[in-house]
Amino acid sequence: MKNFLYNLLLGGTLTFGVASCMEVDNFDAPSECLTGSIIDVTTGQNILADQAEARVRIWEKSYSLNPSPQDIPVKQDGTYNNTKLFAGTYDVVAEGPWWPVDTLRNVPVGGKVTRNFEVTPYLKITDFSAILDGDTLRVEGRLAAPPIPSYNADRGDVMPQIMDVRCFISSIQFCGNANHLDAYYNLEVNKVKKTVINVRKAWSNISDGVEGSDGLTHSKDTYKFAVWAKPGYTFFVRMGARVDDTFQMYNYSDIVKIEVPQ
Numbered sequence: 001m002k003n004f005l006y007n008l009l010l011g012g013t014l015t016f017g018v019a020s021c022m023e024v025d026n027f028d029a030p031s032e033c034l035t036g037s038i039i040d041v042t043t044g045q046n047i048l049a050d051q052a053e054a055r056v057r058i059w060e061k062s063y064s065l066n067p068s069p070q071d072i073p074v075k076q077d078g079t080y081n082n083t084k085l086f087a088g089t090y091d092v093v094a095e096g097p098w099w100p101v102d103t104l105r106n107v108p109v110g111g112k113v114t115r116n117f118e119v120t121p122y123l124k125i126t127d128f129s130a131i132l133d134g135d136t137l138r139v140e141g142r143l144a145a146p147p148i149p150s151y152n153a154d155r156g157d158v159m160p161q162i163m164d165v166r167c168f169i170s171s172i173q174f175c176g177n178a179n180h181l182d183a184y185y186n187l188e189v190n191k192v193k194k195t196v197i198n199v200r201k202a203w204s205n206i207s208d209g210v211e212g213s214d215g216l217t218h219s220k221d222t223y224k225f226a227v228w229a230k231p232g233y234t235f236f237v238r239m240g241a242r243v244d245d246t247f248q249m250y251n252y253s254d255i256v257k258i259e260v261p262q
Contacts, residue, residue, distance in 0.1 A: 048078070
C-alpha cells in the first residue's frame with residue numbers, strides 16, 4: 001500500500017511538472033525595428049561595403065545597466081536593419097573602415113526607428129578599372145584619403161598604417177573580403193597571379209601629401225593586378241584597401257561585372 005501511495009504521489013508530481021513545462025509563453029516576440037544607412041560624407045551616398053562585414057553595435061540600456069552588445073550587419077548597399085528588437089532604449093554606434101563616430105545614447109526604439117550615420121572612410125579607391133584583355137582580367141586603381149574629421153584631428157589622431165591592397169573576385173553579386181572565390185585562387189594557383197599587395201607603410205610614405213581638386217589626397221602609385229579569366233564564367237570584381245586599426249576592415253571600390261566568353 002505504501003508503495004502504491006508513493007508511486008501515485010510521484011506520478012502526480014511528474015504530471016504537474018510536465019504540465020508546468022508545457023505552459024504557453026505569453027510574452028510577445030520582439031518586433032520593433034531599427035534601421036538606417038551608413039553615409040559616406042565625401043559623396044553623400046551610402047558607404048561601399050561588403051555583405052555583413054561592417055556592423056552597427058547596439059546595447060539595450062533599458063534592460064540592464066551593463067548589457068551585452070548586439071551586432072546588426074551592414075549590407076553591401078550600406079544599409080542595416082533589425083526587425084526583431086524589444087521596445088526600449090539603446091545605445092547605438094556604427095563600426096567599420098571609417099574614422100570613429102560618436103555613439104548615439106539612449107535611442108528610443110518602438111515601431112520603426114531610422115538612425116543614419118555619416119562617416120568619413122579611411123581610404124577611397126579612385127581611378128578604378130577592371131578590363132578583360134584576352135584571357136587576363138586587368139584590375140587597377142589608386143588609393144585616396146579624405147581629410148581627417150576635425151574632431152579627430154583636434155584629438156591628435158593620425159591615419160593608421162596602410163596594411164594591404166587587394167583584388168576581390170566573386171561568382172555572385174556579393175563581392176569583398178567576406179565573399180570571394182578562395183577556391184578559384186587555390187585551384188588555379190599557376191594561372192591566377194598575386195591578388196594581394198602588402199603595403200605596411202604609413203600614409204605619408206605612399207602619398208605626396210597634396211590635396212587634389214576632389215578634396216582627397218592620392219597615392220603616388222597605381223596598384224595593378226592581372227588575373228586569369230576562366231572562359232565561360234561571369235565574375236564580379238572590385239578592389240579594397242584597409243588600415244591597421246581595431247577592425248581591419250576594407251574600404252572598397254564599386255563592383256564591376258565581367259562576362260568572359262567561352
